[in-house]
Amino acid sequence: MKFMILIKATPESEAGVMPSEQLLTDMGRFNEELVKAGVMQAGEGLHPSAKGARVRFSGPNRTVTDGPFAESKELIAGFWIWKCASLQEAIDWVRRCPNPMLGESEVEIRQVFEAEDFGEAFTPELREQEERLREQIAGQGQPPA
Incomplete structure (x- = not known):
């Protein structure tokens, strides 16, 4: 099973307060444990919402709102993907x-949803497309042969 671990933002993280050297060290050690255990697949911190944007969909219309966004408790400051x-x-x-x-x-x-979670709606053609896209994504990080 895959899980997304969401680190919620705080007023300090939204203000751009950077982590201390000690916290970076502690997190680095924790990430090493996750990798050695085969759990961590990805993980990143995010810039404050002031550097972001939101796109609201309403039928065919799209409205863009620049950050920052109110209510830091609802914002994400970072994430991991774990297995x-x-x-x-x-x-x-x-x-x-x-x-x-x-x-x-x-x-x-x-x-995180996996292919089998979608049942019959996820047709063989859609499964093939998904697999092809995942292969292309994986290949994008590789240097040319």
């Missing part, structure tokens, strides 16, 4: 994580 056997395993890993922020913080765990 775990269960939600409980993901919870256990998050419980071991250093606090990702200076003060109080919150981390959300969400399971």
